[in-house]
Amino acid sequence: xxxSSKIFIAGHNGLVGSALVRKLKEKGFANLVYRSHSxxxxxxxxxxxxxxxxEKPEYVFLAAAKVGGIYANSAYPAEFIFSNMQVQMNxxxxxxxxxxxxxxxxxxxxxxxxxxxxPMREDALLSGQLEPTNEAYAIAKIxxxxxxxxxxxxxxxxxxxxxxxxxxxxxxxxxxxxxxVLPALIRRFHEAKANxxxxxxxxxxxxxxxxxxxxxxxxxxxxxxxxxxxGNEIVNIGSGVEVTIRDLAHLVQKAVGYTGKIEFDxxxxxxxxxxxxxxxxxxxxxxxxxVELEEGIKLAYNDFLKMLKDxxxxxxx
Numbered sequence: 001x002x003x004s005s006k007i008f009i010a011g012h013n014g015l016v017g018s019a020l021v022r023k024l025k026e027k028g029f030a031n032l033v034y035r036s037h038s039x040x041x042x043x044x045x046x047x048x049x050x051x052x053x054x055e056k057p058e059y060v061f062l063a064a065a066k067v068g069g070i071y072a073n074s075a076y077p078a079e080f081i082f083s084n085m086q087v088q089m090n091x092x093x094x095x096x097x098x099x100x101x102x103x104x105x106x107x108x109x110x111x112x113x114x115x116x117x118x119p120m121r122e123d124a125l126l127s128g129q130l131e132p133t134n135e136a137y138a139i140a141k142i143x144x145x146x147x148x149x150x151x152x153x154x155x156x157x158x159x160x161x162x163x164x165x166x167x168x169x170x171x172x173x174x175x176x177x178x179x180x181v182l183p184a185l186i187r188r189f190h191e192a193k194a195n196x197x198x199x200x201x202x203x204x205x206x207x208x209x210x211x212x213x214x215x216x217x218x219x220x221x222x223x224x225x226x227x228x229x230x231g232n233e234i235v236n237i238g239s240g241v242e243v244t245i246r247d248l249a250h251l252v253q254k255a256v257g258y259t260g261k262i263e264f265d266x267x268x269x270x271x272x273x274x275x276x277x278x279x280x281x282x283x284x285x286x287x288x289x290x291v292e293l294e295e296g297i298k299l300a301y302n303d304f305l306k307m308l309k310d311x312x313x314x315x316x317x
Contacts, residue, residue, distance in 0.1 A: 001029075001059050001102070001226055008033045008057035010042060010091055011064030015215050016106060016164075018171040020061050023219035033057055043086040052098040060095050060103040061222060062088070062144075067108075070133050070271075072178040077136035084140035092147050096155050103159040104226050105148050107141040107234070109277055110134045111163060119278035122163070122234045131272070149232045160229055162222060165238035165277045169215030169296065170303040173316045182212060182297070185249060186304050187317075189256040199261040200253075203268035206246030211276045213239050214291035214299070224287045238277040239289045248293075255297045 001007070007024065011017035012034035024032060033055055040051055042064050066083040073080060088105070095103045112120045113128030125145070130138045148159035168182040176187065185202075192200045221237045229235060243251075249262050291299070307313040 001223075003028045004031055005029070005058045005101075006031045006033060006056065007059045007061070008055065009061045009063065010034075010087075011062075013037075013171075014063060014065075014067075015167060015169060015172050016218060017061075017063040019169060019215035019219035020063060020222060022170075023216055023223060027223065042090055043083055045090050048090040048094050049097075052094040052100075056098060058101045059226065060091065060100050061226070062091050062103060062105045064091070065106070067137075068173075068178040069180045069184065073134040073137055080134075081136035081140045084137065085143055088140065088144040088147060092144070092151065092159065095159070096151050096157050101158065102226060102230075103148070103157070104222055105144050105159060105161045106222070107145055107161055107163045108137070109163055109165050109236070109238075109275065110138045111141050111145070114272070118274045119240075119276040120236070121278040122236055122281060125234065145234060152232055158230055160225065160231070161234045162225055163234055163236050163277070164218050165211045165213050165236070166275075167213055167215050167218055168300050170300065171215075171307075171316075172300065172304075174304060174307075175316060181210070181245070182248065182252070182300070183304075185252045186256065186297070186301055189252050189258045190301075190304065192260060193256055193258040197260055199263050200249075200258070201263045201265050202245065202249055203265055204245065204270035205266050206249065206264045207244055208270050208272065209242040209244050209274050209276065210248070211238050211240070211242045212248075212293055212296070213237065213289060214296040217289040217291050220290070221282065221287050224285075225282075228285055233281075235282050236277040236279050237282060238279045239293075240277075240279045240283070241293065242274070242276045243293060251294055251297050252301075255294075255301045 112124045114131040116124040145161045151157045172183040174183045174187045
């Protein structure tokens with residue numbers, strides 16, 4: 001992938017896609033192509049075909065996806081599986097038909113079985129039962145991985161798949177019902193501070209551990225893998241560092257400057273006790289994250305404050 005190569009970032013307005021645009025520009029890649037949803041509906045096959053015929057991108061980062069937290073996955077499973085599979089099928093197939101040199105498909109750590117050994121290795125894929133609450137999304141992402149592998153085998157394409165851990169950072173989604181845990185905590189502590197609330201209640205004991213990666217670090221890893229990796233082996237992308245929900249809450253509290261109390265509602269479920277990716281394959285290639293969690297949360301909160309003032313981001317709140 002050369003600095004002059006024509007690169008299509010599918011989903012450039014999202015958390016991952018916007019990070020890819022920032023990082024590619026930072027590294028000197030100037031020939032970037034992207035379209036908003038109103039300009040190009042990736043679920044519509046004729047429109048996607050027309051785009052690839054007209055633009056002829058050489059490289060594709062497939063970051064477009066319908067995503068959300070536990071509530072959204074539970075409430076809209078049909079939309080999650082249908083929309084994601086439409087986007088993947090259209091973009092991957094047209095990438096092959098138009099002769100794209102290389103495509104990177106972004107999956108999710110939820111593709112791994114609910115009871116996969118921790119840390120989760122890439123070979124855990126399809127080795128057990130999925131977590132029921134996000135099964136539809138996971139199945140769609142698994143289909144994307146298998147589609148890339150199948151096109152590689154049959155058509156000799158170079159389509160690779162990566163599995164990121166829990167992400168956060170600039171341009172995140174802070175919707176009260178559809179956001180993931182870290183942006184949800186940022187919003188909750190900010191509102192508690194603004195309203196002088198005496199406490200913030202968090203579900204569960206606070207003991208489960210999770211892994212988080214700053215979105216610009218993910219983008220850096222994706223560009224690294226686009227340059228270095230080939231073949232059908234998927235690659236986990238994470239920090240390799242886990243934190244309890246309790247400690248995460250305290251880090252967000254500190255970044256926001258909230259001085260009230262944190263209470264844990266132990267009558268509510270904890271969820272999976274531990275969720276950590278095994279990133280030894282990626283680390284062996286020579287890549288490691290650079291933004292530590294405490295610093296990243298501060299950066300994310302500053303971006304949250306900017307987004308609050310910008311009415312164009314109202315759909316993320």
